[in-house]
Amino acid sequence: MSQGPGGETGFPALTGAAAAEPIAARRRPRSLGTRGFRAVSPYLLLAPAAIVIVAVLGYPVYLLVRLSFQQFGLAELVTKKGTWIGLDNYSRIFHDELFWTVALRTVVFTAIVVSLTMLFGTLIALLLARLGRFMRLLLTTGLVLVWAMPIIVAVNIFRWMVDFEFGVLNWTLTKLHVGDYLNKDWFADSKTGFAVIIALIVWGAIPFVAIVIYAGLTQVPAELVEAAEIDGARRWQVFRDVTFPILKPIFVIVASLSIIWDFQVFIQVWLMRDGEPEESYWLMSIYSFVEAFRLGEYGFGASIAVVMVCAMFIATFFYLREMIRTGETR
Amino acid sequence: MSGRRASRIGWNALGLLVFLVMIFPVYWMVATSFKEGRNILSDTPQFFPNPVTLSNFQDAISRAYFWDVVRNSLIIVSAVVAVSLVVAFLAALALAKFGFYGRGAFIVLILAVQMVPLNALIIPLYIQLSRAGLTNHLSGVIVTYLTFVLPFTVWTLRGFMLGIPKDLEEAAMVDGSTRFGAFVRILLPLIAPGLVATSIFAFILAWNEFLIAYVFLNDADKQTLTVWLAGFTTQRGTDWGPLMAAATLTALPVVIFFLLIHRKITFGLTAGSVRG
Numbered sequence: 001m002s003q004g005p006g007g008e009t010g011f012p013a014l015t016g017a018a019a020a021e022p023i024a025a026r027r028r029p030r031s032l033g034t035r036g037f038r039a040v041s042p043y044l045l046l047a048p049a050a051i052v053i054v055a056v057l058g059y060p061v062y063l064l065v066r067l068s069f070q071q072f073g074l075a076e077l078v079t080k081k082g083t084w085i086g087l088d089n090y091s092r093i094f095h096d097e098l099f100w101t102v103a104l105r106t107v108v109f110t111a112i113v114v115s116l117t118m119l120f121g122t123l124i125a126l127l128l129a130r131l132g133r134f135m136r137l138l139l140t141t142g143l144v145l146v147w148a149m150p151i152i153v154a155v156n157i158f159r160w161m162v163d164f165e166f167g168v169l170n171w172t173l174t175k176l177h178v179g180d181y182l183n184k185d186w187f188a189d190s191k192t193g194f195a196v197i198i199a200l201i202v203w204g205a206i207p208f209v210a211i212v213i214y215a216g217l218t219q220v221p222a223e224l225v226e227a228a229e230i231d232g233a234r235r236w237q238v239f240r241d242v243t244f245p246i247l248k249p250i251f252v253i254v255a256s257l258s259i260i261w262d263f264q265v266f267i268q269v270w271l272m273r274d275g276e277p278e279e280s281y282w283l284m285s286i287y288s289f290v291e292a293f294r295l296g297e298y299g300f301g302a303s304i305a306v307v308m309v310c311a312m313f314i315a316t317f318f319y320l321r322e323m324i325r326t327g328e329t330r
Numbered sequence: 331m332s333g334r335r336a337s338r339i340g341w342n343a344l345g346l347l348v349f350l351v352m353i354f355p356v357y358w359m360v361a362t363s364f365k366e367g368r369n370i371l372s373d374t375p376q377f378f379p380n381p382v383t384l385s386n387f388q389d390a391i392s393r394a395y396f397w398d399v400v401r402n403s404l405i406i407v408s409a410v411v412a413v414s415l416v417v418a419f420l421a422a423l424a425l426a427k428f429g430f431y432g433r434g435a436f437i438v439l440i441l442a443v444q445m446v447p448l449n450a451l452i453i454p455l456y457i458q459l460s461r462a463g464l465t466n467h468l469s470g471v472i473v474t475y476l477t478f479v480l481p482f483t484v485w486t487l488r489g490f491m492l493g494i495p496k497d498l499e500e501a502a503m504v505d506g507s508t509r510f511g512a513f514v515r516i517l518l519p520l521i522a523p524g525l526v527a528t529s530i531f532a533f534i535l536a537w538n539e540f541l542i543a544y545v546f547l548n549d550a551d552k553q554t555l556t557v558w559l560a561g562f563t564t565q566r567g568t569d570w571g572p573l574m575a576a577a578t579l580t581a582l583p584v585v586i587f588f589l590l591i592h593r594k595i596t597f598g599l600t601a602g603s604v605r606g
Contacts (some may be wrong), residue, residue, distance in 0.1 A: 042428035046436060049421035049484060056455075056477045056493075057443050063454035072457075080461060127345055132338060135345040141589075142353045148588035149356065150538040153577040157355045160362065160570050168358060168375045202496045203355065264447035267540050271560055285449040292453045293545065305450035312445070320442075 068306045072299035082299060089303035098279070099287065099304070103311075106263065106284045109194065113262040116202045118255055121209025126239070128214045139212070147207035155271045157198045162186045187272070190280035197268055205261070208253050216250040217243065249322070256319030263312050284308045336478060363387065363575035370571050379601050386575035398551045399558040406468055406543075406554060407536045410475045411529050419525070420484035425484070426491035436489075444481045452545055459546060470546070474542050479532050486531065490524030491517075525592035530587045537584060555580055 022075050068089055070082030093099050124143070128136055149157075164185040173181040187193040220243055228238045244251070266285040273281055282290070284304060292301030313320065362370055363386050364379040390396065424430070425437060455474050456465070464470030498516050543554040553561075559580055562573050 015432035042430040042433070045420040045424035048417045049480065050436075052417055052476055052480055053439070053443060054478075056473060057446065057451070060451045060454040060458060060477075061446060063458065064450060067454060067457070070369060077457065077460065088395070090606070099564050112591075124348060127341065127348065129340040130338075131345045132342055135342045135349075139345050139349045139352075142349045144592050145356055146352050146587060147592070148534075148581070148585045150556065150581055150584055152538070152540050152559055153356070153359070153581045156562075156573060157359045159568075160574065161358060163568075163570070166371050166373075166375070166570070171373075171375050203352070206352070248406060260445055260447075263450050266449050275560075276576060285447070289449065293456075298453055298457060302453050306446075309446065309450050312447070316445070 043131075064302050065306060067299050068303035070299045072297075074296035075246070077296070077298065080223035085299075087302050088168055090307075092300065093303055093307060097128050098282075102282045102284055102287045103307075104279065105282070109198070109265070109283060110259060110262045113198055113201050113205075114255060114258045115207055116198070117205040117262075121206050121254070122213055124206060125212040125213035128210065129217050143210055146204065147211070149204065151204065151267055152271070154200060154204050155268055158196060159272065162196050190278070193272070193281065197272055199261065200268055200272075201265060205258060209258070212254055213247065213250060220246050252319055252322065256316040258307045259313060260284075263315065264308065296317050348440050353385050359574050359577055359581075362570060363578045365571065367571055386571040387579070389569070389572040390576040390579065391429055393576075395550050395553070395558060396576075399553050399555045402468060402547075402552060403555040405535060406475065409472045410536045411532045413472075414476055414480045414483045414532055415525065417528050418480060418487050418528075421484045422487035422491055425488045439587055440481050440484050444478070444485070448478060448541060452541060455542070456545060465546050466552055468547075468552065471543055471546055471554075474546070475536050475539060478539075479535050482535065483528055487521075487524060487530045490521055490528070493524075494520050523594065527591040530591045534584050534587060 067082065069084060069086060070076075071085045071088075072082035076082045124139075128139060131139065161167050164183050169186075170181040172182050173179065186196050193302055224242050224246075225238055228242050233241065264285050265283060266289065269277055269283060269286060270289075277286055285308065288301045289303035289307065290301075291297045291304060292321065361377070361379050364380075364382045364384070365376060366381065366383050366385070369376045369379070424438075425433060455477070459465050459474070461469045461494075462470070464473075494517060498520070538556065540556040540560065543557045544560065547553045547557065548559075550558075559573075559576055562568070562576060
């Protein structure tokens with residue numbers, strides 16, 4: 001490998017900089033070049049990623065916020081110029097009864113989905129720790145299979161299972177004498193409709209939570225658990241006082257990610273209702289989408305999206321704080 | 331001792347039950363896709379396909395635009411994976427192997443952008459693309475997919491790179507290798523499995539995406555597999571057999587890839603975040 005004046009080959013910017021000071025470069029070619037390389041190269045390596053992120057993420061975020069202060073409809077889409085209307089979109093949101101209904105529904109929906117996911121995910125993780133080797137492998141494989149299901153596939157499976165005429169769910173519930181479920185249309189009422197949607201999302205989200213928490217459980221020192229058991233702690237107490245505090249960071253991360261994912265659920269509801277969800281099925285993401293892409297109110301849709309993102313950031317405050325610490329220390 | 335054994339059996343039985351409940355929807359999809367039409371639409375569900383038939387699969391792949399959308403999905407996915415892998419590799423190298431001013435800020439940025447919901451960005455992205463005249467073009471979708479694939483790839487690759495002991499590189503450099511030489515001979519072979527795992531996961535993310543393709547690609551022959559699959563369901567009187575066959579085909583590459591790499595991905599994700 002040839003040793004250029006920059007100490008490295010293939011970085012023209014650096015070789016050029018070193019050539020501008022030929023004497024110094026000749027006297028201490030290696031160390032100066034290496035220092036220069038070390039100082040500049042991380043920025044060169046980051047540049048492409050930074051450019052892409054600014055272009056496809058930074059600029060759209062800026063555009064989103066700007067749109068939320070504009071009257072921007074179909075006409076403006078053609079003229080390519082919105083009209084600045086200040087906070088009008090936001091004051092419209094806060095005086096909009098439908099918005100508050102939808103916002104409350106989204107919060108309740110997220111709370112239910114996240115709680116159920118965390119509960120079942122943790123229980124299955126604890127179960128995994130008690131299984132024999134073969135059963136553990138079998139259950140893990142099953143979980144990974146479920147995890148791998150594309151959302152769009154999962155939605156179709158659940159649609160088929162709850163089909164009112166030939167769905168396996170109605171048949172099973174009737175056979176089990178839960179009640180007469182023959183020809184029950186689960187989506188006629190948004191409560192039972194949401195029950196199906198929640199089941200679908202929780203089913204799909206359990207594997208990630210269970211596997212990550214199980215991975216955390218295996219890191220808990222066995223001595224600590226044994227010591228607690230010798231001291232006469234019950235299983236529940238061991239979990240509450242030993243396991244949980246150690247795993248708390250993992251719980252915070254998993255719960256925050258679940259909140260982020262479940263707060264913006266869109267596709268599952270949208271497709272379950274054939275791309276035309278009734279108002280009783282609207283969540284915030286759907287409200288924003290309908291305003292923008294069905295009614296052509298891009299500005300108003302954008303302001304709903306901004307409110308949604310802000311609510312999410314507030315809900316995951318602790319996670320964000322932890323994340324910033326991670327970024328600073330590493 | 332026997333009490334412990336009994337409880338082990340009890341736990342295993344519970345484990346089996348949970349396994350069956352979790353796996354049932356997947357089984358039901360596959361089973362339905364191999365059933366004959368009259369056995370799908372029967373008042374008493376048939377739990378094991380008998381007789382087994384492939385006609386649902388034949389029906390699914392001979393539907394209009396099937397091969398178009400498969401090709402589109404493959405084009406989009408390969409372009410997204412290629413671009414994001416190269417760009418992310420360089421960035422991850424900088425973040426994992428160099429100390430520099432602004433590094434912490436960039437890491438926070440990478441994590442924070444993953445929180446911005448795609449649903450919120452779809453409005454400005456749509457306006458941006460329609461200004462550039464890129465709606466209904468695969469290239470527009472490819473660029474937009476980078477919004478969620480790239481940050482994830484940077485983060486995961488960085489995790490893999492952090493997992494490589496620094497001593498190894500230093501040892502190679504003491505042996506007279508340059509930093510670049512050490513990189514090619516020591517780091518690259520070690521990072522290769524991580525690169526494969528990350529690119530497969532990027533493949534899965536892009537393959538599964540629905541919303542962007544659904545909004546941006548209007549023509550039936552320009553759409554992706556997931557949008558095509560969703561179109562299946564909106565026809566009145568759904569053909570469950572072919573639909574389940576098509577769903578099985580859509581899920582198949584993802585499942586195969588995911589079973590291969592999920593351990594590595596769990597590691598790559600947690601190497602940075604969970605172990606503090």
